[in-house]
Amino acid sequence: MAKVAVVGAGAVGTAIAYAAQIRGVCRQLALFDLNADKVRAEVLDLNHGMQFTPMAQITGSDDLRVCADADVVVITAGAKQKPGQTRLDLAAANVAMCRDLVPALVGLAPDALLLVVTNPVDVVTYAAQQFSGLPPHRVFGSGTVLDSSRLRFLIAEHTKVAVQNVHAYIAGEHGDSEVPLWSTATIGGVPVQDWGSAGENPLDEAARARIHHHVVRSAYEIIAGKGATSLAVGLAVSRILEAVLNDEHRVLPVTSRLEDVHGLTDVCLSMPSVVGRTGVQRVLATPLSADELDQLVESAATVRATARNLGL
DSSP states (O other): OOEEEEEOOSHHHHHHHHHHHHHTOOSEEEEEOSOHHHHHHHHHHHHTTGGGSOOOEEEEESSGGGGTTOSEEEEOOSOOOOTTOOGGGGHHHHHHHHHHHHHHHHHHOTTOEEEEOSSSHHHHHHHHHHHHOOOGGGEEEOTTHHHHHHHHHHHHHHHTSOGGGEEOOEEBOSSTTOEEOGGGOEETTEEGGGTTTTSSSOOOHHHHHHHHHHHHHHHHHHHHHHSSOOHHHHHHHHHHHHHHHTTOOEEEOOEEEEEEETTEEEEEEEOOEEEETTEEEEEOOOOOOHHHHHHHHHHHHHHHHHHHHTTO
16 A cells, blocks of 8 residues: 655645545555644544545654655655745755754655655755665655646636646746746647747747746745645645656656756756656656757756755
């Protein structure tokens, strides 16, 4: 029976657990949080809805041993982004948290994959991989899976086409320097640059720039309005978990440690990657325009600089 452990029972951790329960991702789901009353309440709340979802055993504790023998450990704990903060502003506190947490988790679940959601996810993933001693393919982050979903939604809204028929990725940092891969984006197989050539809702340069701006600003808008992004990231992470536990070999833009991908090495960034039971099975060298490559290199420099400033 597959077991998923979620570290952190805040807004994001509980949204991931809720989405995983509804989608029947695993048969065992464990929540850990330092706040014993909070984690007990969340577990009770989830269990009280068990009649209406696929069957699972849901447990929780303020003792980290609840994560023992997990197949996947999802790390959401840490300081959360406040209004006006960038994700990179959180780096020092959340990297410091991982220094003790990650080795302890590996000791309890030595065969687990580590799926990092804590922001800034690229820097924290890089730190977690170093602190864990695990090979890079077993430690990866949620990356730009949510950003890519936001991009696809906005393209679909603009073109009045179902979002499921839009294929487009955000690469690079999960943050302000993220890169929309317009050169390979398609709608029902039609390149976005060719969409609406007859005059109906064209995805011209102005429209693409506006959509990209909204993708980057989405988290800030949601945080300002409700304090945290949670529901969509819960769905996104549950989708990653399904890809892993069902060994789907699904292409998802997760963040992992790159080794000579478009000339980039020793930095965690999101690129479309094949995800399955062993983790990140392959990072795809998706074709890039010259401008996209320049932006990706700049994004890597931003993430790398933050990591180096923290001694990583």
